[in-house]
Amino acid sequence: MDVTSTYKNARISARKARDVAREIQGLSASSALDLLNFTPRKGARLFAKTLKTALADAENNFELPLDRLYVKSAVVGEGATLKRFKPRARGSAGPIRRRTSHLRIVVADAEPIVDEVKTSRKRAARGEEARQENSDASGETRLDEKLGMVYDSPPSQKGDLNQISGLTKKHVARLNTAGIYLVQQAADWSESNIDSVATLLEIEDRGVVEGWAAQAKELMTSSEVE
Numbered sequence: 421m422d423v424t425s426t427y428k429n430a431r432i433s434a435r436k437a438r439d440v441a442r443e444i445q446g447l448s449a450s451s452a453l454d455l456l457n458f459t460p461r462k463g464a465r466l467f468a469k470t471l472k473t474a475l476a477d478a479e480n481n482f483e484l485p486l487d488r489l490y491v492k493s494a495v496v497g498e499g500a501t502l503k504r505f506k507p508r509a510r511g512s513a514g515p516i517r518r519r520t521s522h523l524r525i526v527v528a529d530a531e532p533i534v535d536e537v538k539t540s541r542k543r544a545a546r547g548e549e550a551r552q553e554n555s556d557a558s559g560e561t562r563l564d565e566k567l568g569m570v571y572d573s574p575p576s577q578k579g580d581l582n583q584i585s586g587l588t589k590k591h592v593a594r595l596n597t598a599g600i601y602l603v604q605q606a607a608d609w610s611e612s613n614i615d616s617v618a619t620l621l622e623i624e625d626r627g628v629v630e631g632w633a634a635q636a637k638e639l640m641t642s643s644e645v646e
Contacts, residue, residue, distance in 0.1 A: 421482060422492060425474035427523040430466050434498045434521040437463040441494035441523075449475055449489040449527060466523060467494065474527045484529045492528040496521050566616035568608055570599030581606065584635045586628065591621050606636035 430437070440463035444452040449471070456468040471491070478484040499520035505513040574596070581592045583603060598620060600606070609617065614633060618626045 421478075421484065422526050422528050423474050423478040423482060423484070423489075424524065424526050425470050425477060426525075427466060427470040427473075429499050429520045430523050431518070432462055432466060432521055433519040434496045436461075437466070437496040437521050437523060440464050440467050441496050444471075444491050445494050447491050449486060449491065452491045467525070470523050470525050471527070474525050478527055478529075488529050489527045490530065492526045493524075494526075495524045497524070498522075566613065567598055567600060567620070568610065568613045569605055571601055572599065575601055583639060584632050586632060586635075594621055603636045603639050606633055607640045609633045609636075 440456070440459065440461060443459075444455060444467065447455065452471060453468065456464045456471065475486060475489060478489055479486055499522050501520070502518040504516040504518060506516055508514045581587055581595060581601065581603060584606065587595075595601075595617075600617075609629075614626055614629045618624075618629045621629070623629060
């Protein structure tokens with residue numbers, strides 16, 4: 421159920437009041453009141469009065485629990501502009517516009533939107549961290565039809581691809597993205613794997629990739645891989 425409270429002809433410009441309205445939309449009633457009480461702005465004081473009126477109306481007239489109420493919307497509309505004038509030099513007058521606005525708050529009986537979003541984001545972050553930890557701990561490999569044996573996550577073993585002469589940082593980054601991290605993986609490349617790697621790295625001469633595979637095999641046989 422929605423409960424509406426309106427403060428008409430508030431002596432504040434709509435532009436200044438909207439800065440406060442944006443901050444409380446979607447918050448629970450208690451969080452919105454805390455925010456307004458500790459915000460040193462005139463708009464916060466006026467919105468706090470309007471929100472308290474809405475909460476009192478919801479509790480006394482509709483018997484809604486305060487702990488489940490949240491600010492569904494906080495809207496500011498422009499009111500009448502009071503025109504005043506201030507005397508200036510040589511008999512002239514400078515105009516003064518005292519703007520007013522209408523504050524409107526709607527509270528509803530449901531879970532706060534912002535709290536739900538924050539909670540779902542926290543749960544998603546925790547799940548992603550758990551999946552990342554499991555993936556890092558396992559370091560499982562899988563057989564790719566085009567690239568051979570690849571890793572789903574960076575392995576704990578040593579064997580940097582930078583030891584292969586001719587591989588640039590850009591090449592290594594692309595290989596790591598495809599799951600290739602170790603010199604041993606390059607040493608095990610077949611003819612079809614070499615073609616796929618050449619396509620992945622956008623290298624027209626497959627002989628370059630063959631040379632890298634040969635280097636990897638030499639590094640493996642000579643035990644230069646730490």
